[in-house]
Amino acid sequence: MNKKDNNSIEIDVVTIRFAGDSGDGMQLTGNQFTTNSALFGNDISTLPDFPAEIRAPQGSLAGVSSFQLQFSSLDIHTPGDKLDVLIAMNPAALKVNLSDLKANGMLIVNKANYSPKNLKMAGYESNPLESDEIENYKLIEVDMNALVMKALEDSELSPKMKFRSTNMFALGLLYWLYERDLESTIKFLEQKFKSKPEIVKANVKALKTGYFYGETVEVIKTTFRVPEARLEKGTYRNIMGNECLSLGLIAAAEKAELNLFFGGYPITPASDILHVLSKYKNFGIKTFQAEDEIAGMCSVLGAAFAGDLAITASSGPGIALKGEAIGLGVITELPIVVINIQRGGPSTGLPTKTEQSDLNQAMYGRNGECPAVVIACQSPSDCFETAFMACKIALEFMVPVILLSDGYIANGSEPWKLPDLDKLEDIKTRVVKKKSGDTFLPYDRDKKTLARPWALPGTKDLEHRIGGLEKANISGNVSYDPDNHDTMVKLRQKKIDIIADYIPEAKVFGNEKGKLLVLGWGGPYGAIRSAVIKCNQENMEVSHLHLKHIHPFPKNLASILSNFDKVLVPEINLGQLSNIIRSKYMIDTINFNRISGKPFTSPDIYNKILNTLKGK
Amino acid sequence: MSENVILKKKDFVSDQEIRWCPGCGDYAILNAVQKTFPDIGVAKEDFLVVSGIGCSSRFPYYMNTFGFHSIHGRAPAIASGAKLSNPNLSVWLITGDGDAMSIGGNHFIHLLRRNIDINVLMFNNRIYGLTKGQYSPTSEIGKVTKSTPNGSLDFPFNPVLLAMGSGGTFIARTIDKDLKHQGGIYKEANDHKGTSFIEIYQNCNIFNDGAFSILTDRETKLDSTIRLVQDQPMVFGANLDKGIILDGFNLKVVNIGEKYSISDLLVHNKKDKNLAMLICEMTYNDLLPTPFGVIYEEEKPTYDDMLIKQMDQQIKAKGPGKLKDLIYTKNTWTVS
Numbered sequence: 001m002n003k004k005d006n007n008s009i010e011i012d013v014v015t016i017r018f019a020g021d022s023g024d025g026m027q028l029t030g031n032q033f034t035t036n037s038a039l040f041g042n043d044i045s046t047l048p049d050f051p052a053e054i055r056a057p058q059g060s061l062a063g064v065s066s067f068q069l070q071f072s073s074l075d076i077h078t079p080g081d082k083l084d085v086l087i088a089m090n091p092a093a094l095k096v097n098l099s100d101l102k103a104n105g106m107l108i109v110n111k112a113n114y115s116p117k118n119l120k121m122a123g124y125e126s127n128p129l130e131s132d133e134i135e136n137y138k139l140i141e142v143d144m145n146a147l148v149m150k151a152l153e154d155s156e157l158s159p160k161m162k163f164r165s166t167n168m169f170a171l172g173l174l175y176w177l178y179e180r181d182l183e184s185t186i187k188f189l190e191q192k193f194k195s196k197p198e199i200v201k202a203n204v205k206a207l208k209t210g211y212f213y214g215e216t217v218e219v220i221k222t223t224f225r226v227p228e229a230r231l232e233k234g235t236y237r238n239i240m241g242n243e244c245l246s247l248g249l250i251a252a253a254e255k256a257e258l259n260l261f262f263g264g265y266p267i268t269p270a271s272d273i274l275h276v277l278s279k280y281k282n283f284g285i286k287t288f289q290a291e292d293e294i295a296g297m298c299s300v301l302g303a304a305f306a307g308d309l310a311i312t313a314s315s316g317p318g319i320a321l322k323g324e325a326i327g328l329g330v331i332t333e334l335p336i337v338v339i340n341i342q343r344g345g346p347s348t349g350l351p352t353k354t355e356q357s358d359l360n361q362a363m364y365g366r367n368g369e370c371p372a373v374v375i376a377c378q379s380p381s382d383c384f385e386t387a388f389m390a391c392k393i394a395l396e397f398m399v400p401v402i403l404l405s406d407g408y409i410a411n412g413s414e415p416w417k418l419p420d421l422d423k424l425e426d427i428k429t430r431v432v433k434k435k436s437g438d439t440f441l442p443y444d445r446d447k448k449t450l451a452r453p454w455a456l457p458g459t460k461d462l463e464h465r466i467g468g469l470e471k472a473n474i475s476g477n478v479s480y481d482p483d484n485h486d487t488m489v490k491l492r493q494k495k496i497d498i499i500a501d502y503i504p505e506a507k508v509f510g511n512e513k514g515k516l517l518v519l520g521w522g523g524p525y526g527a528i529r530s531a532v533i534k535c536n537q538e539n540m541e542v543s544h545l546h547l548k549h550i551h552p553f554p555k556n557l558a559s560i561l562s563n564f565d566k567v568l569v570p571e572i573n574l575g576q577l578s579n580i581i582r583s584k585y586m587i588d589t590i591n592f593n594r595i596s597g598k599p600f601t602s603p604d605i606y607n608k609i610l611n612t613l614k615g616k
Numbered sequence: 617m618s619e620n621v622i623l624k625k626k627d628f629v630s631d632q633e634i635r636w637c638p639g640c641g642d643y644a645i646l647n648a649v650q651k652t653f654p655d656i657g658v659a660k661e662d663f664l665v666v667s668g669i670g671c672s673s674r675f676p677y678y679m680n681t682f683g684f685h686s687i688h689g690r691a692p693a694i695a696s697g698a699k700l701s702n703p704n705l706s707v708w709l710i711t712g713d714g715d716a717m718s719i720g721g722n723h724f725i726h727l728l729r730r731n732i733d734i735n736v737l738m739f740n741n742r743i744y745g746l747t748k749g750q751y752s753p754t755s756e757i758g759k760v761t762k763s764t765p766n767g768s769l770d771f772p773f774n775p776v777l778l779a780m781g782s783g784g785t786f787i788a789r790t791i792d793k794d795l796k797h798q799g800g801i802y803k804e805a806n807d808h809k810g811t812s813f814i815e816i817y818q819n820c821n822i823f824n825d826g827a828f829s830i831l832t833d834r835e836t837k838l839d840s841t842i843r844l845v846q847d848q849p850m851v852f853g854a855n856l857d858k859g860i861i862l863d864g865f866n867l868k869v870v871n872i873g874e875k876y877s878i879s880d881l882l883v884h885n886k887k888d889k890n891l892a893m894l895i896c897e898m899t900y901n902d903l904l905p906t907p908f909g910v911i912y913e914e915e916k917p918t919y920d921d922m923l924i925k926q927m928d929q930q931i932k933a934k935g936p937g938k939l940k941d942l943i944y945t946k947n948t949w950t951v952s
Contacts (some may be wrong), residue, residue, distance in 0.1 A: 281926060282944070283939075
């Protein structure tokens with residue numbers, strides 16, 4: 001848009017955070033700014049943060065909901081660290097978020113909400129906006145309620161409904177500050193409230209009022225331009241982790257020419273996968289909301305036996321309930337995919353906060369020697385490929401695959417370079433149609449992969465029984481034979497180990513030899529990558545390896561690890577990957593663990609790298 | 617059916633050695649099922665027998681069909697997944713009183729609630745056999761077992777009433793010793809669209825021998841049981857001289873002859889829900905005979921049919937899904 005009478009400065013990277021009461025629409029506002037930035041061509045990364053309670057008491061600290069977004073003309077990997085702009089819609093939002101605002105950062109507040117009652121709710125004894133502390137920031141106080149009420153005086157909506165559009169005022173003001181077009185949000189509002197034109201009108205008016213407020217009142221003298229990012233060539237869209245993951249599953253079903261069956265039970269932060277898949281019945285997708293987690297898992301076993309690409313998704317507490325049934329999947333050697341969107345534990349823990357503490361559960365959380373493949377997503381846009389890979393491994397090797405993601409990846413978003421669908425790898429299932437010898441042998445194996453055949457009920461002459469009692473190798477009959485059990489226990493592990501021959505080798509970012517390797521998995525990908533890039537720019541000898549395949553590990557991992565003097569393993573747990581690396585490769589890893597329910601920031605990792613190099 | 621093959625009982629006998637205790641009621645049930653399957657118009661490869669854990673749950677290994685011996689209590693969920701995946705299968709779920717009423721109680725009630733077209737055969741021996749003799753959720757109160765040396769303290773479930781309460785659409789009872797009665801019930805269950813629940817009284821001759829002897833002994837059985845026959849008066853007794861009437865809101869036994877004639881008796885109607893509730897309540901009532909037969913049947917849409925319909929409707933409304941459209945949506949931008 002045309003800019004007059006104000007300075008316009010071009011900058012590379014900005015981090016903003018919208019914060020307010022959980023009823024203030026901060027997630028929607030943040031998502032709108034994200035879509036706008038993505039369509040504009042910035043690189044983006046987001047971090048939504050919301051309470052587990054649907055509506056905590058209005059104005060309380062517990063009820064604060066926020067949405068952080070970093071957008072940039074550069075290649076970025078995290079939602080940003082310190083904030084350039086904080087929008088604090090009420091005192092509670094200010095209290096929770098102010099410490100993350102940079103010195104001299106811009107603080108935008110909705111003055112109308114800073115009433116004595118709200119100040120008290122947030123635990124302020126006096127108005128913080130009048131304190132000395134606030135002088136460290138550029139404070140913009142706006143009575144958004146009054147301005148919105150005035151702008152909407154002709155509207156027939158109730159005052160309550162009018163107040164609801166103050167978030168659009170805040171968004172409009174931010175659009176002006178970053179010289180943005182309003183079009184994407186206007187279109188969105190028209191679509192969302194298609195049947196309620198009065199609400200569309202009010203919201204668009206509030207959005208424009210915010211925008212023009214910035215232009216006319218001159219409280220903000222400078223606006224900023226963040227140019228398009230020079231991303232790799234391709235077509236992009238902004239995507240959240242769980243949606244991206246769901247699309248990967250759908251793609252795998254299509255490639256394998258199977259129907260997708262999803263059985264699950266709602267649980268934060270995994271429910272979105274059920275929501276997404278349930279919309280696509282026209283893709284032949286069957287979704288089954290079971291009576292509990294165990295039934296979700298068991299329905300998946302039944303569907304896998306009957307010939308679907310069968311998938312469940314849950315989070316740690318739900319995976320704990322599914323454990324016995326996953327074991328049944330291991331002994332019956334059925335192709336199933338179990339997705340764990342990890343959250344803070346133990347027990348109910350922190351349902352809406354992120355953590356990486358279920359790796360041990362994925363590796364060892366079942367009775368008996370019960371190995372499953374474990375692979376992990378590393379960022380929202382990576383979920384497609386990793387979910388596809390999980391399905392491919394399950395179907396081609398006839399094994400349960402546990403796919404780990406986490407709340408940060410699931411709810412975060414970033415640009416996703418859309419895949420060339422013609423180049424997706426083939427998936428060759430083990431489905432058999434005919435008996436070859438006299439009797440069908442359900443545990444007869446492929447010589448290379450050790451995968452057993454997949455004989456589907458309904459196929460003539462292939463009647464057979466499977467179950468949870470130990471199976472005789474080859475025949476699949478129940479067997480209590482001691483030597484057979486020894487063979488089968490080792491064989492089930494070998495089936496997993498063999499997969500290392502088929503997965504890509506690990507690739508180091510940076511030099512392949514050096515003083516320090518930062519070894520990560522899952523959500524901390526972006527924070528580690530940004531920190532390592534910064535270190536390399538400062539001529540430090542640091543490399544990054546991010547593991548997608550954890551069980552089995554890539555074949556070349558041992559040789560990579562031996563090329564570095566030190567190996568630092570940052571994890572949002574007490575060192576679960578680190579312990580596996582130590583026991584398997586006998587090397588002395590250095591742990592870096594902070595378990596706060598929040599993702600690592602790149603300065604966290606950067607400082608740890610500095611200290612590690614200094615030998616501290 | 618893929619082709620017209622005439623099936624026989626032996627086609628359903630697997631090559632596995634049967635490991636139930638000699639004299640167990642399970643043998644008779646296996647025999648009845650293997651005799652019935654050839655006659656119900658399902659191709660052999662379309663049968664799927666699913667079970668949980670317990671003595672009865674070894675059943676699939678002895679049937680030469682597709683089979684899945686699963687984990688304790690979870691067979692309803694596994695069977696549901698398989699049926700929804702391939703609605704063409706004829707799915708038979710084999711379970712026991714512990715498997716279905718205790719550890720798997722939740723899955724059991726939800727299976728009935730959804731009315732997925734699966735046939736449930738619950739072997740009720742009122743004891744835990746495989747774990748060697750603890751009381752079960754259908755054992756009578758005061759049961760002295762290894763885990764309750766001074767008598768059990770919990771009241772038993774009435775499985776048919778639980779099935780009624782769960783929204784069951786086909787509820788029946790039969791008994792191990794009567795092969796012919798079993799066969800008839802299994803055929804009716806197969807013909808019913810929706811979840812069919814059959815409680816089978818089964819004698820555990822090791823840990824609870826004689827639990828049903830009053831219902832099976834020659835001297836007592838005719839006076840202590842009643843066969844429910846659709847549209848027929850509720851008559852029973854060694855000389856067919858007793859009947860059931862409605863007395864207020866309760867059932868009552870009367871002698872036919874002096875004060876009452878056949879025309880005064882209740883006529884069995886499996887479609888009558890109120891009558892079915894009363895018949896279920898006969899189970900533990902010492903003044904009334906124990907009923908066998910189809911207690912209740914109702915036509916109700918099945919989950920599996922509705923799921924397929926919903927999918928067809930979605931395909932009609934939106935067209936068959938195209939992956940490319942799903943991934944390459946409107947909100948994209950291109951970097952060149």
